[in-house]
Amino acid sequence: MIKELTCIVCPKGCALRVELENQQVLSVTGNACPRGKQYAIDECTHPTRTLTTTARTADGGVVSVKTDRAIPKELMFDCMAQINRTVVSLPVRVGDVILENILGTGANVIATMNL
Numbered sequence: 001m002i003k004e005l006t007c008i009v010c011p012k013g014c015a016l017r018v019e020l021e022n023q024q025v026l027s028v029t030g031n032a033c034p035r036g037k038q039y040a041i042d043e044c045t046h047p048t049r050t051l052t053t054t055a056r057t058a059d060g061g062v063v064s065v066k067t068d069r070a071i072p073k074e075l076m077f078d079c080m081a082q083i084n085r086t087v088v089s090l091p092v093r094v095g096d097v098i099l100e101n102i103l104g105t106g107a108n109v110i111a112t113m114n115l
Helices: 033-045 073-086
Strands: 002-006 014-022 022-030 052-057 062-067 096-100 109-113
Touching: 002 033, 014 033, 022 033, 052 073, 073 096
Parallel strands: none
Antiparallel strands: 002 014, 014 022, 052 062, 062 109, 096 109
């Protein structure tokens, strides 16, 4: 099977072609650098994403938050459910840890704004 991807590692946006067989990457073409090849392999075998969203605050508002590293894509909805149950105490500063090691991913959910 051939899967076509656009690399998002840099602004170049290389058009990648990934040959897969039984969930295994056989070859990657179209990448201008080694990072593109690794992106294609990771995206086809174990995709990850940085989660950006908002969390409720104790005063009824919201604060923008994100994970400090990429998490497995299949855990996005479970992470969102945990964030949605969280109420953030004020004040909060950029970089404050809101949730530590969310769902055992090793990623912290941190504030991205001051309130």
